[in-house]
Amino acid sequence: MAHTQELRTLIARELPNLDLVLAWTGGFDPLSSTPLFITTEADLDRLAVGPMHVQNLAAYLPSLKGRKVGIVTRGCDSRTITELLQENLINRDEVVIFGIGCTGAVNIRKVRTAVNGAPVTDVEIGDDVLTVTTGEETHALRLQDVLMDKCYTCAGQAPRMHDHMVSERSGCLATGETPPSSLDLLEGMDARERFAFWEGHMDRCIRCYACRNACPLCVCKDSCVAQSRDPHWVDQSDTPREKLMFQAIHALHTAGRCTECGECERACPMGIPILAMKQALNRRIKHLFDYEAGMDQESTPPLFMFRQQEETIKERDAR
């Protein structure tokens, strides 16, 4: 397609100055995708972009600090880059950003559920329809129904900063009513139902820590408190209590930093809607401090600062 070709040309021109370029390529079936590390021009043939290519590539940047790296970036990923810059985890002059206008990111899990888990042989992307072929059958799915939760709160499809921008095609194609997100679902519950909701979901958690490993802002690497014996924040028992504790740790350690890229939820092999927790915290932070992470490189994250008079925080009675 024209925009992929344009992206190839842009990367090929810049490649001699770069150690590697982060992009996407197709995965083991037409639905899946995998990150592509481009080091030579021959790799460019495998490059692909589109609604199926969903990983947040910015997650690789902190570990590549010190090397000259190019990265293909959509709107939401660029917020991650801003946040990483804000925390001095990467240097701007070491990163070359190839911007693309996002066309929406498909939640593969939703598609697989819609086709009842049948092996997918072909996927065709229409204007706002996804036509999925499984052997004999074809399913026409509304794009809006199978997007990732983060797409429903999208703050902009084009990256907020870029060095090169693909001009061909832009804009998300999804139209129509938004299906309810996990957070909407939680909103409609009372406290006991919510507690039971998490108990049910956490019971399925296999403690693989994929959510943490995929998170672009979990930068403690081997020093994560989840694996520390002293302090012993979480123990080894296989209970919803310990698993929920870990999710609370993740949510609070990224509070005011999380850009809602949704990698935690995407990486979860059990499909646990853990993004909802972070979205709830972010909504509160927006309400209290009028702050959104990854929007402005010069601003200070709200939990790293304070005001002597907090107009938005009311004192409460113990009664």
Place this chain on the structure above:
Amino acid sequence: MPVLEGKELRIVGFLCNWCSYGGADTAGVGRFAQPTDLRIIKLPCTGRVNPLFVVRAFLNGADGVLVSGCHPGDCHYTAGNFYARRRLEILRELLDVMGIQQERFHYTWVSASEGQKWKQVVSDFTARIHDLGPAAAFSGCPAVPIDMDETGIKAAG
């Protein structure tokens, strides 16, 4: 406390060393009668309160958590309670989305001279927790029992 078995709930209090702990002491010296559900943990400052202390307390079976420190502007370390105020305010939302009623958590400011106020805070908060009843617990993983031998803490007296 076998006499009070079943009548008491578990309330954990995180108190700053300089104001609220002093305030609780003042209440004691003044012999103000208070409910006995609260177990106090002394910290140097409310800025030391990691919001995860509160989450951990709830998940380990606390029915209520109270955090109290110096009045904003009076912090012994100048700014500890300003940071705490922001963190604890965010924590309320996390507890809410996790399914732990926000009302079970309270933070407030009590100075070392406010014995009367401390008595009021403890009485009101304990009454509130008793109205709410015991907190929800995960089935199959009961509240964590405390093995006093393991903690190395000697019982007073």
